[in-house]
Amino acid sequence: MAKSAPRLAILGAGPIGLEAGLYAKTLGWPFTIFERGRIGEHMLRWGHVRLFSPFGMNATLLGKQAIGKQKLGHEFPADDACVLGREHVAAYLNPLGELLKENLVGETQVLKISRQDLLKNDEPGDLKRARNPFRLLVRDKQRERIETADVVLDCTGVYAQHRWAGAGGMPAPGELSAETHIAYQLEDILGERKGHYANRTILVVGAGFSAATTVCNLAEISLEHQTTWVIWVARTSQTTPLRRFANDPLKERDRFASRANSLATRTDDNVEYSPATVVDAIEYLGQDKGFKVTLRSPLKTRVVEVDRIIANVGYSPDTNLYRELQVRECPASLASQKMADAVALAKVSDPLRMSGLGAEALRNPEPNFYILGAKSLGRNSNFLLRLGFEQIRDAFALMAGNPNLDLYAGKK
Ligand SMILES: Cc1cc2nc3c(=O)[nH]c(=O)nc-3n(C[C@H](O)[C@H](O)[C@H](O)COP(=O)(O)OP(=O)(O)OC[C@H]3O[C@@H](n4cnc5c(N)ncnc54)[C@H](O)[C@@H]3O)c2cc1C
Structure with a gap:
């Protein structure tokens, strides 16, 4: 990775992509969020559904403080309120997006990710791959173009790829x-x-x-x-x-x-x-x-x-996005193998108890490529936002090479 702060490409402006963007902004790291639709696009599609976890579990103090600073008097739902998906977008995700607007590119889809001058099969599992930046093929309304980054955070969720009824x-x-x-x-x-x-x-x-x-x-x-x-x-x-x-x-x-x-x-x-x-x-x-x-x-x-x-038969991650990178997938869940192993080791059936999976679970053979949010668990539907916030903390600690970095606990 570059010695100076790495340039991050964050894929998706859902709750986890936005929260990751805020983390980068707070650290002063350069980043771009690419979103193919609207802010909180997937949550808006099920905006009429009430979240079953209360607002206090679905937002971070970092986010609330940053929004509160920018929009004086902004009112959040009560911590114990279970709000509709669209209400969560209005009360929390849209203001976060507003805060990050200079780094957020809307209506832009990331189509493929690769490494500059390296194929999937070059330098297998070798950290040397990190010397070559990521190349992202993106498409906006007008054209396709290439963007580059040192780190990619894939926060594209699963909701857009349904499974089959058969x-x-x-x-x-x-x-x-x-x-x-x-x-x-x-x-x-x-x-x-x-x-x-x-x-x-x-x-x-x-x-x-x-x-x-x-x-x-x-x-x-x-x-x-x-x-x-x-x-x-x-x-x-x-x-x-x-x-x-x-x-x-x-x-x-x-x-x-x-x-x-x-x-x-x-x-x-x-x-x-x-x-x-x-x-x-x-x-x-x-x-x-x-x-x-x-x-x-x-x-x-x-x-x-x-x-x-x-x-309503569940969803599946879009793994084609990173086909040209080195990602070892769990054959059962399509999560990364390390994450699937950490989930299996945790042996919890209630997603509410899924926590502390550890930073190592986020590493891939492809250096500096992280899958965060709902997509990180693949077809396993046990993801809760609270787990995603932990993943953000852990991924940034890995990137910074500082296991104590935890902005949620005020530790830089
Ligand atoms: C009906 C329902 C209810 C849920 N209720 C709860 C709950 O109560 N509590 C809880 O903690 N969790 C809940 N979840 C689970 C989970 O928290 C949500 O799915 C949440 O939206 C996941 O956030 P995310 O940021 O990981 O992904 P998403 O919200 O899915 O966001 C992904 C974003 O990436 C964008 N994107 C996708 N592909 C690309 C691309 N190629 N290029 C650019 N952008 C792209 C999408 O447009 C989207 O905006 C629920 C899920 C569902 C489906």
Whole structure:
């Protein structure tokens, strides 16, 4: 790395990219944040969803103080308030973006990253690779161009790459051609998308918190629009699909889990839940004609006709971005292998307890390339912002060669 402060390229202006930018700014290091959409783009896409961790866990003192200094009288949500995604962007991420605006390039996508004059297979795992700066191929509205940097922080998240509804995680026959008619993200069912779902038959695939949110919201509109019918299928054989944690301090999380589990087990609602069921085929019948879907469980295969499909089956990191760099990936989660090992070693099932994974977990064979934020865990959905703030602290301590550097604790 350069002897003077390294030049950082930060990919993504989500909560973690912005917070990393603030860290660099506070240290006086040169940096550029590249964001392909808006500030907090992914969070805005699920802006109607309430965060289940309270605001105090989703913001840092460093961030609050920096915003407070620039915008006197700026009001933050209370530390114990669980706000909507869009409220978090308005109250915290947009003011952070404003603070960093001179170093933030919006509507600019990073397409590929490589090393100047080095191929992926040159100098395997050798720190000598760091002598050559990173080259980033970026695209804005007008053109493609090359940017360079000494350090890359990949904070691009996972929300934009959905996984597939089909059995075994690959597209079911017919799913690829039906993709644009299937909702893979979190639909605003109680708000602007209500008309699209009310009084329809909807197939919901998945058993995570996103699917639970979707099913709970569909059940709510069915109270008013009584011919709304939900066919909910999940791969798990559990009759109560959502995992709950004893004495869960995240009340919002537990509220959804418990409501969704009760919808799965009750028979007097407009929700029909089928565990141990996978999607074998999807046929899109055309505009306003819905879909024919083949569902398979150990006991039977059946074909259902539905108007809508919501596949909340999780997300996957875009690993193509760094294909030309030396990153060892965990074959199961697509996180970096070191991070996946640290997560496995931590042996915690509740993301709330995932902490202190250590700076070493962030290192890659490619020197000075760090994956932070939701993408750092790959397909594992146990990421919480609080873990991302720890990763920022640890990555900067590594870069500075000073394990005691911790701006969150006021240690320079
Ligand atoms: C519905 C939902 C609810 C959640 N609730 C909570 C919660 O309550 N508490 C909690 O701690 N966590 C929660 N999470 C998990 C996690 O904190 C969020 O996903 C969070 O947004 C992750 O932040 P991030 O900065 O890592 O990535 P993201 O927020 O995903 O940000 C990535 C950014 O990178 C940009 N980008 C992507 N690719 C490129 C590219 N090639 N070039 C340039 N820019 C690019 C995107 O546009 C985006 O702005 C939730 C997640 C979801 C999906």
